[in-house]
Amino acid sequence: MEATKKGFDFKKFISNNAMWFVLIVLAIALTIARPAFLTVANLTTLFTSESIKGIITCGVAWTILSKGIDLGPGSVAALSAVIVASFVQPADLATRLHPGGLHLPAFIAIIIGMLIGGAIGIVVGWLVAYTHIHPFIATLGSQLICRALAKMYSTRPVSNLDQGFRNFAVYKLFGVPMVVFIFLIIFIISWFMMTQCRFGKNIFAIGGNDQAARVAGINVEKNLVLTYMWSGICAGLAGALLAARTGSADPSTNGLQYEFDAIAAATVGGTSQTGGVCKMSGVMSGILVLGVINNGLVLLGANDNLTQIIKGVIIVGAVVVDMRKNAKKP
DSSP: OOOOOOOOOHHHHHHHTHHHHHHHHHHHHHHHHOGGGGSHHHHHHHHHHHHHHHHHHHHHHHHHHTTOOOOOHHHHHHHHHHHHHHHSSOTTOTTOSSTTOOOOOHHHHHHHHHHHHHHHHHHHHHHHHHSOOOHHHHHHHHHHHHHHHHHHHOSSOBOOOOHHHHHHHHOEETTEEHHHHHHHHHHHHHHHHHHHSHHHHHHHHHHHOHHHHHHTTOOHHHHHHHHHHHHHHHHHHHHHHHHHHHTSBOTTTTTTTHHHHHHHHHHHTTOOTTSSOOOHHHHHHHHHHHHHHHHHHHHTTOOHHHHHHHHHHHHHHHHHHHHHHHHHOO
16 A cells, blocks of 8 residues: 655645635734724724624525525514514603513513524425425515514614613623624534534535435435524524614614625635535634625725625625636536
């Protein structure tokens, strides 16, 4: 037998960690252009705002891994936000959305938001798995329906929320807002499920080749429903935390276009649009790169339209790179 030694593959290392290098370059460039970028106050703002979108991304990445997509999380977050917010307005508030309605402890209200998101995810997952509606159509429908339901539930922003509820997002532990810790917990759970659980292995198999997965004895339909349920839970939690962070819930603007930021972050982080490929470390790099770009453009005083153009270019570019990688595979 002839033994072969493989040295350190520098090219492969760069390729596998490209977004982390991009993140470092962006951070250095922005620090030079705007020294305020690297201040504690700005970094706290950056991580706090991106944590909400990051939670959504932790769910959306799974749907892309399964060779699907989820366009509904932004609207699911809005629906969750207004419902949860209505439960945590002070009972004696004169302008309460539902005078005399149910008043719940903050933790219970947040759980309800997650359950709402999970229930919507189950319905969408059932449509995708059992009726074979394309995920794009099923989730586009959920996007429109959930946004409309949020506006029907409340025709105005729901404000004056309990401070105990707000603390779930704004209270600082060791100088770091709670919402960041919650995002990290969701990220770790997502990473653990993807790398250590049978569920994660099943979704990799389904995304790679659903027919082969079925032959291997994997219950494709059940696992797809669970995938969209997880995405819904993440969106429901994100909506509740968004209301907690801002102190109000607006059915028209909460979560608007968050799903596109999530898709962009997951794709930039290396999650393949053709399914079967995803690394949570890559997803994290995508979240941070998009967050730094958003934050940096604000510091530079760039027009919001320019921000949207750059995001669009990044998404298209990431998909093109992904397609070229897949084209080279035997």
